[in-house]
Amino acid sequence: MKFFIDTANLKEIQEAYDLGVLDGVTTNPSLMAKEGIKGADNIRAHYKAICNIVDDNVSAEVIATDFEGIVREGKELAKIDSKIVVKAPMIRDGVKAIKKLTSEGIRTNCTLVFSPGQAILAAKAGATFVSPFLGRLDDISQDGIELIAQIRNIYNNYGFGTQILAASIRHTIHLVKCAEIGADVATCPLKVITDLLNHPLTDIGLAKFLADHKKVNG
Secondary structure, X not given: OEEEEEOOXXXXXXXXXXXXXXXXXXXXXXXXXXXXXXXXHHHHHHHHHHHHHOOOOEEEEOOOOOHHHHHHHHHHHHHHOXXXXXXXXXXXXXXXXXXXXXXXXXXXXXXXXXXXXXXXXXXXXXXXEEEEEHHHHHHOOOOHHHHHHHHHXXXXXXXXXXXXXXXXXXXXXXXXXXXXXOOOEXXXXXXXXXXOOOOHHHHXXXXXXXXXXXXXXX
């Protein structure tokens, strides 16, 4: 499974990359705003800075919600770097724009997906990635992990090439469950990835090894 980090913070992206497990980055307008990035030129420059850190797969989200606007913004974002994946919402014009951009060789990420039916439409339109938001479903007492499993089964049934990018991942249990089910990608905050490092028996074992070494070697 590929690991993407869901942030626009360059320091966090660099840290994840240095860890050696980073396959890409997802961003959105909220994450850009959190970093104080505003203005079209500054936003494009920030995307370029992200692309300069990672090897591939930087999802950059459009703001437009109409077909012509999504296509126009998508093409402009794709010009920033070959690593850019255009992120468009799961709405009627978003699906139409994904079809158009895909036909022109631009990679796409269909975001804000909450049902198997939406995932089918994204795949039929040729989206490179589909982003089901499992954590937000959990928030309203629906099973987000079950959605990932349903999409995996449907895509396997029909040989869809669209990659399942599990989004809105809140903790390591989400991440491991997505790996078990067969999500192609998981995008999450850096902390979720680094929390995978932690286990009390690892800490106890390391402390024992170091204590034994000190006892023998002084």
